[in-house]
Amino acid sequence: MLSEGATIIDIGGESTRPGAAYVSEQEELDRVIPVIEKLAKNLDVMLSIDTYKSSVMKEACRAGAHLINDIKALQDHEAVRVAAEADALVCLMHMQGDPKTMQDKPEYGDIISEVAAFLNKRVNAAITGGIKKEKIILDPGFGFGKTVEQNYELLGKMALVDQVHHLPLLVGVSRKSMIGSLLDRTVDNRLFGSIGAALYAVGQGARIIRVHDVAATADAVKVFFHAQRYNQ
Numbered sequence: 001m002l003s004e005g006a007t008i009i010d011i012g013g014e015s016t017r018p019g020a021a022y023v024s025e026q027e028e029l030d031r032v033i034p035v036i037e038k039l040a041k042n043l044d045v046m047l048s049i050d051t052y053k054s055s056v057m058k059e060a061c062r063a064g065a066h067l068i069n070d071i072k073a074l075q076d077h078e079a080v081r082v083a084a085e086a087d088a089l090v091c092l093m094h095m096q097g098d099p100k101t102m103q104d105k106p107e108y109g110d111i112i113s114e115v116a117a118f119l120n121k122r123v124n125a126a127i128t129g130g131i132k133k134e135k136i137i138l139d140p141g142f143g144f145g146k147t148v149e150q151n152y153e154l155l156g157k158m159a160l161v162d163q164v165h166h167l168p169l170l171v172g173v174s175r176k177s178m179i180g181s182l183l184d185r186t187v188d189n190r191l192f193g194s195i196g197a198a199l200y201a202v203g204q205g206a207r208i209i210r211v212h213d214v215a216a217t218a219d220a221v222k223v224f225f226h227a228q229r230y231n232q
Helices: 025-042 054-063 079-086 111-128 148-156 177-183 191-203 214-231
Strands: 008-012 046-050 067-070 089-093 136-139 169-171 206-209
Touching: 008 025, 008 067, 025 046, 025 054, 046 054, 054 067, 054 079, 067 079, 079 111, 089 111, 111 136, 111 148, 148 177, 148 191, 169 191, 177 191, 191 206, 191 214
Parallel strands: 008 046, 046 067, 067 089, 089 136, 136 169, 169 206
Antiparallel strands: none
């Protein structure tokens, strides 16, 4: 992944795809801590821990993680305090419901305003809890409690998600069902659609793209930004 252009490695010990089963705290620790420790010793790269459990956040940062990537936006007990004490970067994500049930029947009055309001509330909670504003990243949460069309509306208007704090946006759309449903492609055949969505997200202000296909996406993003230099 590093040789293909990745600048952050995201490590997680619990699946958060729709319908995913819960993983115990100890099992998650057993899965991720040895990996983080080994990578921290052997690679010069930013490491991200993908977890919503404060105990896992704490141990992961001790092991060498630099970024806490949390689908629950630090709502777990003690999560804000743990992140503040670790002085870690944090990514706050929007999710309606929880992974096991979030795709049952997600409903919104106005998805843009509701996602924006939630993220703004969590940013304020993070700052109040001692996390520096410059340490915060936002993730609109594509695929987390959203229908296909809700995902595309969110992608299409993503620039409106944060008009208060103007924080960096992280987007994860790679191989997701919003791509497969639109194009009628299986998971392993969603590369081109994923790149299209990633480039649109970059155009809307995304600064971190979470992907499976690193080399192809990195090339596409590099071309995008190189061309954009001449459109200032």
